[in-house]
Amino acid sequence: VSTQSTGSQFNFILLEMYCVGKVFRCLPRSGASRSLSSAFNLKPAQNTRTLVTKSRRPIRFSSAEFAPPTPRFSKPGCNPNLNLHGTEVVDKFRWLENLEDTEVGKYIEKENNYTSSFISKISELQGELYKEMENRMPNQEESVPEQIGDYEYFYKYPAGKQFPIFCRKHVKTQEEQVILDQNQESKGHPYFGLGMIKLSHDSKKVLYTCDITGDESYFIRIKDLETGKYLKEEEIQGVVSVEWSSNNDGFFYTVPDKYKRPHQVYFHRLGHPIEQDVLLYSDDDPSVFVDVRLTKDKKFVTINSNTKTTSEVWVMKTELAHAGNNSSSQPILIQKRKPGVQYFIEHASETFFVVTNADDAFNYKIVTVPDSVVLSAAQAGTGNNPILSDAKIFLDHNRKSKIDDVDIFNNHVVIYESSEGSHRIRVINISSQETHFVDLPESTISIQPGANLDFWNFKFRFSYSSPLTPVLCVDT
Numbered sequence: 001v002s003t004q005s006t007g008s009q010f011n012f013i014l015l016e017m018y019c020v021g022k023v024f025r026c027l028p029r030s031g032a033s034r035s036l037s038s039a040f041n042l043k044p045a046q047n048t049r050t051l052v053t054k055s056r057r058p059i060r061f062s063s064a065e066f067a068p069p070t071p072r073f074s075k076p077g078c079n080p081n082l083n084l085h086g087t088e089v090v091d092k093f094r095w096l097e098n099l100e101d102t103e104v105g106k107y108i109e110k111e112n113n114y115t116s117s118f119i120s121k122i123s124e125l126q127g128e129l130y131k132e133m134e135n136r137m138p139n140q141e142e143s144v145p146e147q148i149g150d151y152e153y154f155y156k157y158p159a160g161k162q163f164p165i166f167c168r169k170h171v172k173t174q175e176e177q178v179i180l181d182q183n184q185e186s187k188g189h190p191y192f193g194l195g196m197i198k199l200s201h202d203s204k205k206v207l208y209t210c211d212i213t214g215d216e217s218y219f220i221r222i223k224d225l226e227t228g229k230y231l232k233e234e235e236i237q238g239v240v241s242v243e244w245s246s247n248n249d250g251f252f253y254t255v256p257d258k259y260k261r262p263h264q265v266y267f268h269r270l271g272h273p274i275e276q277d278v279l280l281y282s283d284d285d286p287s288v289f290v291d292v293r294l295t296k297d298k299k300f301v302t303i304n305s306n307t308k309t310t311s312e313v314w315v316m317k318t319e320l321a322h323a324g325n326n327s328s329s330q331p332i333l334i335q336k337r338k339p340g341v342q343y344f345i346e347h348a349s350e351t352f353f354v355v356t357n358a359d360d361a362f363n364y365k366i367v368t369v370p371d372s373v374v375l376s377a378a379q380a381g382t383g384n385n386p387i388l389s390d391a392k393i394f395l396d397h398n399r400k401s402k403i404d405d406v407d408i409f410n411n412h413v414v415i416y417e418s419s420e421g422s423h424r425i426r427v428i429n430i431s432s433q434e435t436h437f438v439d440l441p442e443s444t445i446s447i448q449p450g451a452n453l454d455f456w457n458f459k460f461r462f463s464y465s466s467p468l469t470p471v472l473c474v475d476t
Contacts, residue, residue, distance in 0.1 A: 069110035075103070144473045146461065147171065148454050149203055153179075162186075166197060179206050179225065190214075196241070200248045201298060205231075207251060209239050216260070220253070222270075234274045241291040246298045246318035252280070254290055262290045265303050267321060280321065281305075281314060281331055294318065295347035296408055296455045302345050303331055312337040313345045315352075315374065332374055335388045343388070346408045348455075349430050353413065354391060355406050364403040366413070367391035395428065405449050410456050416449055423447045425462065438476055442466050 075095040082089045096104050119126075139159040145152035151168040158165060163182030169175065179199075186192030195209035195218040204225055209218035218239050222231040240262040242253040250269040254262040265281040268274065281303045283290050290305050301321045303314040314331035334345060334354070343356035352369040369391045377387055394413075395403075401419040408414070415426040423445060425438040442464075450461030450473070465471040 069107065069114060075101075145169065146451060146453065147457075148199070151203060153199075158183075163192070163194075177225070180208060180223070185210065193218075195239075198242060198244055198251075200244050201246065202248050205248065207242060207244065209242060220251075231270065233268075233270065236268065236274060241293065243292055243294050243301070245321070246294065252292045252301060252321070254292055259286070261286065261288075263288070265290060265292045280316070288312075295345070297347055297410075298455075300347050304344075305337075306342075307337075309340055309342065310337045311342040311344065311356075313343065315345065332377060333387075334369075334374070344406075346406070348408050348410060348413075351430075353394065353406070353408060354388065355403060356388070358388065359397075361397035363397055363399060363401060365393065365397040366395040366403070366406065366415070368394045395426075407449055407452050407460060408455075409452075409458075409460065412460075414449075414452075414460050416447060416462075440464070442469065445469070 078095040142156040143154045145154040153168045155164040165181045166179040189212040191214040193211040197208040240254045266277040268277045301316045305312040313334045346353045405416040413428045445464045445466040448463045
């Protein structure tokens with residue numbers, strides 16, 4: 001609750017906080033709104049503010065006792081006039097931009113002291129609000145499980161705990177296992193933040209990154225899910241993105257430069273010292289951010305070197321990426337960066353699927369490139385062949401329909417689109433090219449793709465909501 005005043009005259013504020021079903025009204029002093037005061041049969045004293053709590057116990061604020069500091073609208077040498085996009089604006093508080101001015105700190109301190117004094121009067125109300133909201137929260141929340149292999153994976157928030165617990169349950173035996181309990185991991189640390197969590201492809205290990213200092217610098221920990229013990233690996237600091245190798249014997253990871261910009265990709269083999277990690281890629285362009293991931297079918301490592309408006313993707317066969325820094329394991333460039341051109345890579349059925357806005361496809365299109373074309377470019381040894389120039393159209397650009405997201409499975413491509421103000425989901429069979437749209441229960445909805453980590457699944461998951469429907473999770 002904030003108020004403004006000049007001298008002892010409060011500006012009239014009517015605040016109705018429809019918070020958890022209770023209405024609290026901040027009433028003006030007598031005379032400002034006679035009809036409102038009389039409606040509640042309240043007669044505040046002169047020069048006071050009255051706040052009525054749910055227990056109908058009034059809390060009164062004296063304007064003399066809690067007078068805010070006098071606003072300072074100008075300062076010599078500071079021009080309050082601004083021209084923003086052709087519009088003249090007068091910013092009377094522009095002098096506060098100068099953080100080296102000692103008066104700025106003094107003024108802010110006075111404002112903070114005033115706020116603290118004002119809020120201290122309603123500590124009881126704060127407690128009532130907190131308890132009311134807390135009582136309306138479920139004791140335990142649990143996500144919808146997603147099956148990957150022999151397990152269903154989910155997370156839950158136990159009653160009274162701060163962090164979620166990641167779990168899995170065996171489909172046949174229904175035996176539940178804790179994968180990662182952040183509440184346990186955070187003990188003894190003043191701060192704990194989970195970066196990402198990655199399950200090995202054989203489901204026997206889990207790798208996660210965490211920050212225990214609050215400076216957004218993450219390091220890797222690996223847990224053996226069969227023994228429950230952590231692997232004694234050297235800590236790799238500053239990890240931004242990470243992916244397991246296809247044979248689970250190590251992982252790919254990116255590290256940042258001194259500006260915390262991820263710029264290099266390494267491969268680390270489990271049980272080996274960090275000094276033996278293999279540098280696979282490095283980009284010194286300060287405008288570029290580098291990340292690494294596997295294609296969904298786990299056949300290729302992709303190194304994505306992107307800016308906000310451009311893309312450059314390098315690929316490596318996963319078995320070659322493990323081999324080390326030799327000619328056979330060098331990344332293959334799909335297409336060199338071009339201003340304004342973005343593209344994103346996935347792989348299925350011995351083919352690369354590329355979502356791109358190239359050739360003025362501002363709503364994006366999907367093209368395909370056979371593995372043979374990509375690998376022949378690698379054998380040629382150039383690494384700079386215009387591979388996308390040989391691409392074939394899979395889904396052409398449509399001026400009336402925008403591609404928002406794409407997911408890929410063994411024999412299907414799922415495309416999330418926006419068309420004429422509505423959202424829709426298109427499914428294309430890779431082999432037959434047959435297309436159909438998913439039947440949606442409402443026309444005006446918001447759609448969010450699911451995780452859909454299982455490449456071989458015949459179903460996919462998405463969630464949707466509308467002004468009439470809360471968020472629902474759908475498998476289809």
